[in-house]
Amino acid sequence: MEREQTIILKNKPKIVGFYAIAGPKEGKGNFGPYFDYVMKNDHFGEDTFEKAERKMMETALSGVIEKSKLTAKEIDLMIGGDLLNQIISSSYAARAFEFPFIGVYGACSTMAESMAVGSVLIDGGYCKHIVCCTGSHFSTAERQYRFPLELGNQRPPTSQWTVTGAGACVLSKEGDGPHISSVTFGKVVDWGIGDVNDMGAAMAPAARDTMLNHFKNTNTKPEDYDLIVTGDLGKLGAEILVDLMEEEGYKLGVNYGDCGQMYFKYNQNTLCGGSGAGCSATVLNSYILKKFKEGQYKKVLFMPTGALLSTTSSQQGDTVPGVCHAIVIEA
Amino acid sequence: MEDKQRNLQYNRYVNSKIPKTHPWPTLFYSFIVGGLICVLGQGINDIIMVLFPYMSQASAWAITLIVLIFLASFLTGLGIYDQIGKFAGGGSIVPITGFSNSIASPSIEFKSEGIIYGICVKMFTIAGPVIVFGTVSSVLVGFIYWIIGMF
Amino acid sequence: MDIFLTYLIVFLVGGLVCMIGEVLIITTNITSARILVTFEMLGVLLQAVGVYEYISDFAKAGVNVPIIGFGASLAKGAIGAVKTNGFLGIFTGGLAATAGGIAAAIFFAFIFALIFKSHTKK
Structure with a gap:
């Protein structure tokens, strides 16, 4: 098991x-x-x-x-x-x-x-x-x-x-506002991506791992959520995650989004989108939680990913491992 | 073993997904900008030769490079050189101005850590290899010619 | 007419050299430090085998301004110094010939680092 x-x-x-x-x-x-x-x-x-x-x-x-x-x-x-x-x-x-x-x-x-x-x-x-x-x-x-x-x-x-x-x-402990109903701590996953400029691809397997684990443990499907949002996989990483999940039999539809991918406008020259610890943090603490307040969201799966590399590890030729932690916010 | 197979397969899949950018605009810009920097250098050199007709070719070129290096450090300080580099790429890296930019940019960047540990220590974080490789190879070339000269 | 032709050659050769650098960047994703070293070594090699003078006579600034020229003067300095100074020339020649460029780069970088602050990218 x-x-x-x-x-x-x-x-x-x-x-x-x-x-x-x-x-x-x-x-x-x-x-x-x-x-x-x-x-x-x-x-x-x-x-x-x-x-x-x-x-x-x-x-x-x-x-x-x-x-x-x-x-x-x-x-x-x-x-x-x-x-x-x-x-x-x-x-x-x-x-x-x-x-x-x-x-x-x-x-x-x-x-x-x-x-x-x-x-x-x-x-x-x-x-x-x-x-x-x-x-x-x-x-x-x-x-x-x-x-x-x-x-x-x-x-x-x-x-x-x-x-x-x-x-x-x-x-x-008490008060008004949406609550956190479950959390899933992720494993460190490395599928051998060595390019430090390609974080999305390096982190997508971690997101897949945590997501699969979360769906199985909570017995839910992607459709059960108003929004499933990853942190900063970016354009490329988000596409990869959709493909990886489809292989496992889960279809991420219109309720799936990536903070990094959505962060900047098309003409802001950010290539694959936003990243960094501040990326998912600012989106969650502004847009997503405001939408909860307005009653638009009832259940959101928030699961930012992180690339756990350092300049030393990449200079020594190591690949880029990723991690993904998930929390479910419910109104 | 299974992991290795999966990683290989994943890498192959990712490579097929990487957005294909059209190389033509940057190639064009790098050609134009690189060409223009060289023309600028030729212009400076010609002016020096007109002003100081008795100067040797080698000295005139040395002064030309110094002028170009000055201009590039100045534009780096103003924050203009990196914007040229954004679209010109190789066009502004390969000329001597790129060498100057790679020395000036870390110096300015690490100023916040002080003059000794910031500016002076970090000055060669990017251009260091250029000087090391240059010195080592020139010694090797000199050594080879010295050996040849003995016969 | 002659001068126009010279400048055209400078532009075309210089542009071509830089474009080859850009091709390297696009195809292999190498960093600018490696680009600089690669072209510098190319210059050293061309000078060491003795063909750089011919190229430089033809293309002038088209090869002298790219870092190829810097590499070539390193090698040229070493070769020349070995001929006049013998053994000592092996070590003094290269840097002596390029001292102007290196000193200028260090001096201006230092001065402008004192004056300017770095700007956030747009």
């Missing part, structure tokens, strides 16, 4: 508040109107991009605490992560608020990972209010993983654009 990776949550942890902040380019994208705050420039009044990323997360944290009508003292725990080495943006943002902090790293799947961990802790009755926060910044990711901004190189057609943005939400 296969291992069951899904945890069914009996006590229905609620999402009582959510907040998303994004950069100027993202503000002009398809989700622009839904963000709580759009930055005027990528520096956000700081002298380095790393400090701008940190300030973005601090803004998201204070914004979400205010929107949930709580104070920082009432938060029992913060769970968060980002893409920088030693997840400095999250830890430094947590420093400013003085709440207990668990740093998690799941690359671009970090939002779902932190929410999954948080909702399990609340379900178990160990915490009352947990804030989850994730973000990424194009310019910091670019220089950590790729090349200097001013280098005159071309981006390969499969590459994606790291989203500048941060999203945060507060999970509570």
Whole structure:
């Protein structure tokens, strides 16, 4: 018998508040109107991009605490992560608020990972209010993983654009709002993709694995959800996932979407779409949760994927492993 | 063994899915931009020869390259060179200006880590191999000619 | 008319060299550092076997401006220095011949790094 990776949550942890902040380019994208705050420039009044990323997360944290009508003292725990080495943006943002902090790293799947961990802790009755926060910044990711901004190189057609943005939400034992009904922690899956510019293809098998496991454990089908949304597989990765799932007998139809693929408008030159920890975080904490509020969505499967590589592993010729964590949000 | 088979098959499948971009526009732009940079270099060289008729060819070319290197670093600082590179590709990488850009861009980028550990240490993250390979190969060539010269 | 022809050749040869670089980028996805090294080594090779002078007489800036020219002067410097200085020339020749370019690149990069900040890509 296969291992069951899904945890069914009996006590229905609620999402009582959510907040998303994004950069100027993202503000002009398809989700622009839904963000709580759009930055005027990528520096956000700081002298380095790393400090701008940190300030973005601090803004998201204070914004979400205010929107949930709580104070920082009432938060029992913060769970968060980002893409920088030693997840400095999250830890430094947590420093400013003085709440207990668990740093998690799941690359671009970090939002779902932190929410999954948080909702399990609340379900178990160990915490009352947990804030989850994730973000990424194009310019910091670019220089950590790729090349200097001013280098005159071309981006390969499969590459994606790291989203500048941060999203945060507060999970509570009680209160109003949609609840998390189940979570599925994903395995690290590697199907031997070596091209670091082709993250979508590297992560799609992880999404397939988690999705299959989730459908089996919860005894559901794609049609049971109003929306199934992956994080940042991008145009190519999303197409691959649809193909992979069809092989297994599941048909992903119009209710399937990918945050990265939908993020930018056609003329924004992002090739395969958006990516980064901030990609799924900002979409979930603006568009998706707003649609819950408006009553349009009743049940959503949110399952961002992450590519767990580093520059060292790719320079040593390793392939790119992926991971995918899924959470089900119900009204 | 089964995994290896699956990975191979998956890689093959992914390669067939990768969006096929039309190479013609970038090839065209790289040709035009590359050609124009070379014409600019020839122009600078001719002007130098007119101004200083007694200068040796080699010195005139050295000064030409220095002028081009200056222009490229300046445009890199202004944030223009990477935008040229976005559509010109090889057209702005292969000329000496691309070498200059690859030294100037990390210097500017890593300025935030300070002058010593930022600018100076990171300056050669991209162009380092050019200097290393150049030096090593020139020593090898010199060595070969030295051996030949002994006979 | 003569000068027009010279510039036409410079444009065509220079453009062609750069386009070959672009073909390499598209077909093999190699990074710009590798492109630079590849063309530089091509220059060293052409100079070492002694054909670079002929190409350069014909195409002038068309090959001198691409990094091929940089590689060629490295090799040319080494060869020349070995002839005049003997053994020491093996080590001094290459860098001495290209010192202008390297020093300029380092100097201007340093100065402009002090002045400018990096911009986010659009």
